[in-house]
Amino acid sequence: MSHSDRASGRAELRIRSVAMLAAFALFLSTVEYLIPRPMPFVRIGLANLAVMIGLIALNTREYSLLVVLKVLGQGIIHGTLVSYVFLFSLAGTLSSALVMYLLYRTCGKRITFVGISVAGATVSNSSQLILAGVLLFGRSAWLIAPPFLIMGLVTSVLLGLFAEQFAGSSRWLADQEAPC
Amino acid sequence: MAEMKRLTLLDAGIIGITVIAVGLLAFSVYGSREGTPQVLIEASGQQWIYSIESDTVVSIPGPLGPTEVTIHQGGVHVSDSTCRNKVCESMKTISRIGQWIICLPNDVFIRIEGIETGEREVDDVAF
Amino acid sequence: MLISSRNIPMAAGLVMLPAVVFHSSVGSLAAQVIIFMILQIIRGERIRMLPNIIMIVSVTALNLLQAHGRVLFTLWSLPITQGALEIGLRKALTLIALIYLSRFMVSGKPRFPGRIGMLLSMQFSYYNQFLQHRLSLKPGQIVSSLDALLVRMETDSPDAVEAAAGPWKLTAVISAAAAAAVWGAWLYFKETAGCCG
Numbered sequence: 001m002s003h004s005d006r007a008s009g010r011a012e013l014r015i016r017s018v019a020m021l022a023a024f025a026l027f028l029s030t031v032e033y034l035i036p037r038p039m040p041f042v043r044i045g046l047a048n049l050a051v052m053i054g055l056i057a058l059n060t061r062e063y064s065l066l067v068v069l070k071v072l073g074q075g076i077i078h079g080t081l082v083s084y085v086f087l088f089s090l091a092g093t094l095s096s097a098l099v100m101y102l103l104y105r106t107c108g109k110r111i112t113f114v115g116i117s118v119a120g121a122t123v124s125n126s127s128q129l130i131l132a133g134v135l136l137f138g139r140s141a142w143l144i145a146p147p148f149l150i151m152g153l154v155t156s157v158l159l160g161l162f163a164e165q166f167a168g169s170s171r172w173l174a175d176q177e178a179p180c
Numbered sequence: 181m182a183e184m185k186r187l188t189l190l191d192a193g194i195i196g197i198t199v200i201a202v203g204l205l206a207f208s209v210y211g212s213r214e215g216t217p218q219v220l221i222e223a224s225g226q227q228w229i230y231s232i233e234s235d236t237v238v239s240i241p242g243p244l245g246p247t248e249v250t251i252h253q254g255g256v257h258v259s260d261s262t263c264r265n266k267v268c269e270s271m272k273t274i275s276r277i278g279q280w281i282i283c284l285p286n287d288v289f290i291r292i293e294g295i296e297t298g299e300r301e302v303d304d305v306a307f
Numbered sequence: 308m309l310i311s312s313r314n315i316p317m318a319a320g321l322v323m324l325p326a327v328v329f330h331s332s333v334g335s336l337a338a339q340v341i342i343f344m345i346l347q348i349i350r351g352e353r354i355r356m357l358p359n360i361i362m363i364v365s366v367t368a369l370n371l372l373q374a375h376g377r378v379l380f381t382l383w384s385l386p387i388t389q390g391a392l393e394i395g396l397r398k399a400l401t402l403i404a405l406i407y408l409s410r411f412m413v414s415g416k417p418r419f420p421g422r423i424g425m426l427l428s429m430q431f432s433y434y435n436q437f438l439q440h441r442l443s444l445k446p447g448q449i450v451s452s453l454d455a456l457l458v459r460m461e462t463d464s465p466d467a468v469e470a471a472a473g474p475w476k477l478t479a480v481i482s483a484a485a486a487a488a489v490w491g492a493w494l495y496f497k498e499t500a501g502c503c504g
Contacts, residue, residue, distance in 0.1 A: 013461075019426055020460060023433030030438070065426070072423070073430050076413050082324055083405030107190055115191030122198050136398050139216075139231075140369035146206035153198055166450050172457040218374065229374035229388055238376075 017176060018054075018062050022069035025050035029074050044155045045121050047074070051097055052113055052120075052163040055104045057176045067097045084135050088128050096124035113167065117160030118153060125152040217277050219256050221249060223288040232256070232275070232292060242286035249290060256290060258283060312475030313415040319482035320412030326493040327404045333393055335496035336400035342488045343407030349481065350414055363399040370395030411485070415478060436460055 028046040047070060054066045071093050075081040080089070100120040103111055125148055133141030167173065221228040223240045230236060232254055239246045245262030255273040261283055268283035280291035327339055344354050376390020419427055440456055 015426070016429070016461065019429040020433050020457065022426075022430040023437055024457075026430065026434045027437035068423070069426055069430050072427060073434070075409070076417075076427070077431070077434070079410030079413050080406055081409040081412060082320065083409050084402050085406060086409070110188050111190045111194075112188055114187055115194040118191075118198055119194050122201075136366055136402065137369045138373050138394070140372045142205075142209045143369065143372070146202055146209060149198070149202045149205070153195070153202070157195070162450070166454070169450060170454045170457075172454050172461070175458070175461075227378040227386070228376060229378060229386055230390075231373060231375065234375060236375075 014058075014062060017057060018066050018069065021050050021054050021057070021066050022073055024053075025066075025070040026073045026077055030077070045092075045124065045152065045159065048096065048100075048117065048120060048124075048156070049159055049163055049166075051093075051100065052117060052159075053166065053170075053173070055100060055116070056167055057173055060101075063097075063101065067093060084131075087135070088131055091127040091131055092124035095127045096120035099123045112160070113163035114157055114160035117156040117163060121152040121156030121159075122149065125149055217292050217294055219249075219251055219290065220293050221288065221290050223247070223286070240288055242283070242288055244286045247283055247286050247288045249288075256281070256292065258288075258290070261286060312478055314417045315475065315478045315482050316415040317412045317417045319486050320408055322486045323408060323489045326489045327401065327408060329493075330497075331397070331401065331404075331493060332496045333396050333400065335492045336397060336404055338492035338496065339404045339489050340400060340407065342485060342492065343404060343411060346411050346481070346485055347407060350411075352410075359403050362403060363396070366399035366402070367392065367395030370398065433460060 025047040028049060032044050032046045051067065051070065054063050058066060071086075071090050074089055075086045078085075080086045097120070100116050103116050103119055107115075129141055129145050129148060132144075133139065137144070217232040219230045219232055221230075221238070221240055223242050228238060228240065230238065230251055232251065234251055235253070236251050237259065238249045238251070240249060241247075242262070246260075247258060247262065247268075248260035250257055250259040255275040257273040258268040258271065258281060261269050268281055268288070271281050274281055274290075274292060277292050277294040280289065282289050327336070331339070340359075347354060371385065371387060371391045374386050374388045374391055375394060376388040378386045379389055379392070380387050418424060437456075437460075440460075
């Protein structure tokens with residue numbers, strides 16, 4: 001009895017962690033939204049930080065839940081639920097979340113968050129560029145592709161360094177139970 | 181204090197591949213000056229431009245009435261014309277740079293060009 | 308729960324959605340954007356024009372690079388074609404209309420059913436906490452202050468914030484009027500819109 005109580009209590013706590021990280025992703029994308037951008041489609045991808053933290057703290061199921069909540073939450077808070085922007089966010093988040101998950105789980109110590117972050121950002125930006133080509137810009141999407149990808153590379157290296165530092169020093173992460 | 185790990189070989193590899201891929205992409209996007217072939221239509225002193233890859237049917241006004249030009253799967257042909265002899269309708273579909281179709285009675289000139297047609301004056305029609 | 312007044316704008320938005328994305332002309336999209344802006348003003352929110360202008364200019368400019376249709380004039384050796392102009396404007400206006408439409412759809416603070424709905428409301432209440440505590444993230448020590456914030460938030464136990472729903476009759480009337488206007492614009496501009504995509 002008490003055992004199952006404790007188990008459900010723990011599950012409740014872990015769900016809270018998922019919701020908190022999802023909220024953190026939302027907060028980061030709001031911060032990003034406030035930073036002025038030269039072009040409406042140049043993104044920094046700050047919210048990816050929350051997903052990277054999720055890689056460490058969550059198990060596969062919780063991680064998928066985090067990804068779904070991030071996309072849905074952003075669509076609702078920024079009011080883009082039915083717009084192309086939502087499709088961009090969906091394609092970018094799903095593709096990068098998958099790639100980062102695979103790299104993190106298969107490469108272990110051979111990779112740091114810098115590599116994971118760069119791979120995630122590049123995959124995310126590429127899928128968004130393809131969508132932009134189809135939906136908005138036509139062929140001219142290729143013209144904005146190189147600066148877009150370079151920006152993504154620079155910011156993702158910085159984010160990766162940040163995630164690496166967070167992973168090494170976070171008290172919150174240490175309190176989380178190791179994901180099963 | 182956070183202890184920074186060194187970047188691994190895999191990190192460097194991912195960054196390197198990304199840089200190379202973006203470099204190649206930039207080179208192919210900005211390096212080559214020739215775009216996709218464009219269909220240039222001139223009629224009654226006006227000009228129309230379409231990509232050869234745009235599947236579209238265009239109606240071009242002429243002195244005798246509209247001429248219908250069809251661009252489909254990388255080829256161009258006149259699908260309907262109001263002129264009497266219908267020579268242009270019987271002409272073969274064109275698809276390569278330099279090829280042309282002319283509809284003399286209705287003053288419609290269709291040709292395929294390789295490079296941006298921007299410098300061309302609107303009124304240097306040869307007929 | 309699905310028919311609660313919070314979900315009326317969401318439902319109305321789904322009714323309006325096809326009128327925006329389905330063969331909408333430049334004229335009807337422009338009219339629809341204005342309708343959505345009016346809705347936003349009725350809700351008491353500000354309209355920011357600059358992002359819209361940047362969006363229209365950048366999307367249209369990039370589409371002009373791919374010539375399509377009658378040459379209107381030549382700008383620095385770039386032929387400005389009517390078709391490309393229309394395509395660019397239509398794409399930019401569609402995006403803007405959709406963004407306003409989705410803002411309207413979530414304006415009622417919709418409730419979503421099920422487990423995901425429960426998680427979403429938990430997420431939003433944590434999000435509000437992040438917004439309130441954002442000043443405690445100090446630039447010099449982002450990592451440690453972020454960490455402290457996460458720890459602090461986990462010990463508080465927030466419950467889903469219950470925002471009061473607006474008067475549902477008014478919401479329903481406004482939503483119905485908006486849907487009628489948006490479809491009216493679609494119908495009105497349908498025939499008069501000049502040809503060619």
